[in-house]
Amino acid sequence: MRGWTYAMNNPEELMDIIKEKYKTKSTREYMRNEFDHINRLMLPKLVEIGHMNPGRWKHIGDTFVKLGMLDPDYSLDGFLYDPNSQPSFTKVMQTVWILLSVITAISIGAIILFVYNRKLNRDVTERTKYLVAEITERKQVEKNLKASESFLNSVIENIPNMIFIKEAKDLRFIRFNKAGMELLGYSSESLIGKNDYDFFPKEEADFFTAKDQEVLKNKQMFDILEESIQTKDKGIRTLHTKKIPLLDENGEPLFLLGISEDITEQKRTEQELLKVKKLESVGFLAGGIAHDFNNILAAILGNINLALFDDALSNRTQKLLAEAEKASLRAKDLIHQLLTFAKGGEPVKEASSLENVIKDSANFVLHGDKVACRFDIPADLWLADIDKGQISQVIQNIVLNASHAMPEGGIIKVNCKNFSSTEEQYFPLGQEGRYVKITIEDTGIGIPAGIIEKIFDPYFSTKQGGSGLGLAISQSIISKHGGYISVKSKSDDGTTFTIYLPASEQIKTLDQKPEVYGRKSSQAKILVMDDEDMVRTVAKAMLTQLGHDVLLSENGEEAIKLYKEAMSLNNKFDLVIMDLTIPGGMGGKEAVKEILAIDPDAKIIVSSGYSNDPIMANFKNFGFCSSIVKPYRLQKLSRVISRIIG
Numbered sequence: 001m002r003g004w005t006y007a008m009n010n011p012e013e014l015m016d017i018i019k020e021k022y023k024t025k026s027t028r029e030y031m032r033n034e035f036d037h038i039n040r041l042m043l044p045k046l047v048e049i050g051h052m053n054p055g056r057w058k059h060i061g062d063t064f065v066k067l068g069m070l071d072p073d074y075s076l077d078g079f080l081y082d083p084n085s086q087p088s089f090t091k092v093m094q095t096v097w098i099l100l101s102v103i104t105a106i107s108i109g110a111i112i113l114f115v116y117n118r119k120l121n122r123d124v125t126e127r128t129k130y131l132v133a134e135i136t137e138r139k140q141v142e143k144n145l146k147a148s149e150s151f152l153n154s155v156i157e158n159i160p161n162m163i164f165i166k167e168a169k170d171l172r173f174i175r176f177n178k179a180g181m182e183l184l185g186y187s188s189e190s191l192i193g194k195n196d197y198d199f200f201p202k203e204e205a206d207f208f209t210a211k212d213q214e215v216l217k218n219k220q221m222f223d224i225l226e227e228s229i230q231t232k233d234k235g236i237r238t239l240h241t242k243k244i245p246l247l248d249e250n251g252e253p254l255f256l257l258g259i260s261e262d263i264t265e266q267k268r269t270e271q272e273l274l275k276v277k278k279l280e281s282v283g284f285l286a287g288g289i290a291h292d293f294n295n296i297l298a299a300i301l302g303n304i305n306l307a308l309f310d311d312a313l314s315n316r317t318q319k320l321l322a323e324a325e326k327a328s329l330r331a332k333d334l335i336h337q338l339l340t341f342a343k344g345g346e347p348v349k350e351a352s353s354l355e356n357v358i359k360d361s362a363n364f365v366l367h368g369d370k371v372a373c374r375f376d377i378p379a380d381l382w383l384a385d386i387d388k389g390q391i392s393q394v395i396q397n398i399v400l401n402a403s404h405a406m407p408e409g410g411i412i413k414v415n416c417k418n419f420s421s422t423e424e425q426y427f428p429l430g431q432e433g434r435y436v437k438i439t440i441e442d443t444g445i446g447i448p449a450g451i452i453e454k455i456f457d458p459y460f461s462t463k464q465g466g467s468g469l470g471l472a473i474s475q476s477i478i479s480k481h482g483g484y485i486s487v488k489s490k491s492d493d494g495t496t497f498t499i500y501l502p503a504s505e506q507i508k509t510l511d512q513k514p515e516v517y518g519r520k521s522s523q524a525k526i527l528v529m530d531d532e533d534m535v536r537t538v539a540k541a542m543l544t545q546l547g548h549d550v551l552l553s554e555n556g557e558e559a560i561k562l563y564k565e566a567m568s569l570n571n572k573f574d575l576v577i578m579d580l581t582i583p584g585g586m587g588g589k590e591a592v593k594e595i596l597a598i599d600p601d602a603k604i605i606v607s608s609g610y611s612n613d614p615i616m617a618n619f620k621n622f623g624f625c626s627s628i629v630k631p632y633r634l635q636k637l638s639r640v641i642s643r644i645i646g
Contacts, residue, residue: 011035162260168245168253171195171212183262185232200230215243216253226263238264290335294609295532297335298631301328302538305634309545325633330364332631333389335609347387347480348616348629351504354436355381357388358414361395370409373399377416382503384436390477391501394485397470398440398497405444405495413441419500434503435483441496447489455487524574524645525549525566529559529591530607531582535630539577542634546641556586560594567598574645577628580608580615589615592623603644607632 007014015031018024024031064070156163162180166173176184176191184191186199196205207227215222224241231237239260246255304325308318355377362373402412419437447455456475478485482502489495526548530536533554540550551573553559559578566572576595578588588606595602606624608616609631619627628640 008039162239162258162262164258164260165246166195166212166256166258168216168255171209171256174255180260183231183234183237183260184229185234204228204230211243212256215245215256219245219247219251219253221245226267229260237262238267291609294332294335294630295535297328297331298532298609299534299538301325301332301631301633302542304328306538306541306545328631329633330360333360333392347390347477348627349385349387349481351383351506352386352388353381354384354386354391354416354438354501357386357392358395358416358438361392362399362412362414365396365399366403366412369403371403371406371412373412373414375414377414378418380418381416382418382434382436383506384501385504386481386501387477391481394474394477394499395440397474401470402440402442402444402495405442405446410443413439415439415441418503435500436503438499438501439496440499441494443494446491446493446495447487448491452487452489456485523547523549524641525551525571526641527551527553527559527562527566527573527576529553529556529576529588530579531555531585532579535579539637542637545634546638548641554585555582556588556591556594559591560586560598563595563602564598572599572602574603575641576602576604577607578604580606588624589622596623605640605644 011032015028015035018031019028026034061070061074065072065074157178159177160179162183163175163177164173164180165175172193172195173191174193176188181188181191184199191199196208199205200208211222211224221242221244224239224243227239227241228236229239240263241258241260244257244259245253246257248254304321307313308321308325313321358377359373359375362375366373399412399414406412415438417437419435421432421435456471475485478499478501484500486498487495488498526543528536528539528543528550529552530539531554536552536554540552543550551562553562556578559576563573563576578591580589581587588604588608592604592606595604603625604623606615606619606622606627607630608627609629615622615624616627616629619625625644626640628636
């Protein structure tokens with residue numbers, strides 16, 4: 001109908017389409033005339049295009065009835081539209097109910113779907129949350145597990161003790177920490193999968209394996225307090241090892257855990273402490289013996305000195321006594337060294353010639369040896385402020401070491417020279433001054449470069465059974481003398497020790513004459529205090545020989561009493577000689593304070609066999625005016641007294 005309507009409203013356009021598309025032979029005038037006739041017949045402006053009269057539809061229906069194609073009772077009510085007809089209420093209600101039913105069903109279905117969907121969404125959401133939480137928790141557990149594993153590995157790797165794990169079945173290593181690898185000297189790749197027999201001597205491997213099997217059999221920890229192990233680079237080490245079985249859920253051994261502490265240095269320290277205790281015991285014993293022997297020697301040396309004053313002695317007897325005196329002096333030096341070892345302490349120094357000290361000490365050590373000393377000592381060698389006994393000990397230690405370095409024999413060169421610190425650009429002491437330089441050189445096996453820095457360390461020794469104290473004591477002695485000792489050596493090229501000792505301010509005179517026995521100082525009244533009767537007796541004899549009046553006391557209390565009595569009689573003592581130590585009584589250290597409190601001008605000499613006692617080296621700090629070491633000779637006693645009272 002729309003096509004007809006469009007054609008009737010647009011005749012010219014339709015004519016063009018017909019001309020162009022259908023190639024008609026009719027002219028435009030002919031087609032326009034045809035349009036006008038149709039337009040008059042259809043009257044489109046009066047009758048709507050497509051409109052049909054109801055009567056026509058009735059006629060068509062009747063025709064179909066006649067042809068038997070339609071029921072005679074047909075009706076056109078539902079076929080023809082009646083714009084004025086009223087709708088049926090029943091049909092409307094039916095339609096409404098149908099619509100409502102459909103809508104209700106759809107609504108119920110939608111509600112059911114909504115509820116189900118909501119429940120499903122809630123279930124999905126909850127399940128998703130659970131899964132997310134489970135995954136998050138699992139990830140956190142994995143993270144914590146990794147962190148815990150990393151922490152445990154860090155702890156194991158940083159523990160300074162060796163930690164290892166073996167499989168219980170075949171005792172092969174499956175884990176070694178850093179400390180263990182460093183101790184044994186092997187990498188992890190070299191250790192893992194191997195057993196003890198792959199690394200250690202069979203005897204050690206048998207021991208380790210036996211202990212492992214015992215631990216696994218008893219299912220208990222085993223504590224091995226001390227075991228030796230051969231390492232790749234560090235030699236034999238001593239370990240304290242704990243071996244622990246790691247059991248499975250059935251209580252059967254699965255792994256064996258080992259924790260080993262390297263106690264090599266600890267054991268070495270314990271051994272050194274044991275040495276120290278032994279040395280202390282020996283020193284204590286030596287000190288006691290030396291003290292008693294010193295007093296005996298004082299009597300022997302003193303009486304020899306006194307005997308030499310006898311003018312009736314034959315030359316032969318004088319020579320014998322002189323030899324006995326020389327031997328006594330040598331014994332005195334040995335006692336002095338023994339006391340130095342036992343007590344230590346500061347040197348009691350006096351200006352002395354080093355020539356005799358060096359020669360006597362070296363020759364004494366080499367007596368009967370295949371090694372000999374060659375001395376080069378100038379006649380004008382400066383005096384040095386030394387403790388003869390201690391310096392003698394140093395020379396003996398060095399010469400003895402040199403002798404041991406030349407088992408086939410040889411020559412030790414000993415050179416001395418006067419030395420000024422300005423002669424060399426570098427001087428180890430740093431302090432300018434005059435020194436005596438002593439060089440002791442051997443041609444022995446030398447000292448390897450790896451240990452030369454350790455030779456002055458206490459208890460370090462390369463000799464089997466050596467104490468390791470000789471050079472340590474020597475260095476201490478030289479240091480306390482204000483000097484310096486050094487060493488140069490190469491393997492198979494000999495060793496040279498160099499010693500610097502401060503020179504004395506006292507000038508040595510080349511034309512010194514032997515001291516005359518019995519030269520007397522001014523007559524004086526002298527009090528001698530000593531707990532040993534034979535020491536008091538010989539001291540009195542010496543002092544009497546020197547022309548002094550002598551009074552004796554055996555302890556500090558008695559000496560104080562005698563001094564007070566002399567003061568009260570206005571006849572005080574010119575000099576007091578006091579033994580430093582009195583067992584079970586008051587010694588010189590305490591008594592000097594009491595006497596000085598009575599008489600601040602009192603002149604008191606301290607005497608002791610323990611020359612290394614600090615009081616002997618620093619006597620003025622304790623109120624004494626001088627010191628003398630027992631046993632002393634008559635000459636020494638005379639010089640000391642002369643310096644004090646003239």
